Amino acid sequence: MGMTPILKSFAALSDETRLSIVDQLISQGELPAGDLAPGAGISAPAISRHLKVLREAGLISQRAEGTRRLYSARPEGLRMIAEWTQSRRAFWERSLDRLEAALMEDDA
Amino acid sequence: MGMTPILKSFAALSDETRLSIVDQLISQGELPAGDLAPGAGISAPAISRHLKVLREAGLISQRAEGTRRLYSARPEGLRMIAEWTQSRRAFWERSLDRLEAALMEDDA
């Protein structure tokens, strides 16, 4: 079942480990795969697979340098999901105002 | 493995079906479980379980009326995730500006 690309990106981020990887890349800039092991420590292959998911979701990019693979956040990808959540938030907020107003009335 | 509550809510929404349920409840207001079958049509038990997930994530609430279960969006829950994505977006945007500036320099 084909997920829309944006939902795929969204889903890629609703995992603690992957979210932490993206945050690291955003705040620390380009990093080799080996530097991305999160505190608790999962194996290198596991990280590698998370990176693949993130790459396929368009959220990070990869560049080779010698034997290393340097990863970095992909502005376009992140911007896309930022904008999407933004627009959905706008939609929600509008409706939430209505909802909350309705609740007030019920209380009165 | 305990996910933070906010990530649990976030994850609850990164599913096409559940996102659509929430959207319906937000835009159309209170609806009985039976009215929430999305177009393609999945079974009632399946919907019922999605509703349970959303309820446990604090995103919707339930009210009984006769034999029906009326569901509605929960403003506090939605507000919470809106604010969280908002703050993370802010963090990202700041860094994205830096990232993009860096890319410009490389091009030059």
Add this chain to the structure above:
DNA sequence: TTGTTAATTAATAAAAAGGTTAACTACTGG
């Protein structure tokens, strides 16, 4: 009480996610 409707829970089953170790690829330095 009996039958009907709305919805949930129980019991499986199938698929997806995520982790591990082991094997492999690809640079690099002696």
Add this chain to the structure above:
DNA sequence: CCAGTAGTTAACCTTTTTATTAATTAACAA
């Protein structure tokens, strides 16, 4: 060429997710 390091892919296993049908609960109408 050989050994070592960085990283990915393969093979496998376990856990989680999600769907299905069947059974159950609850409200109600005749």
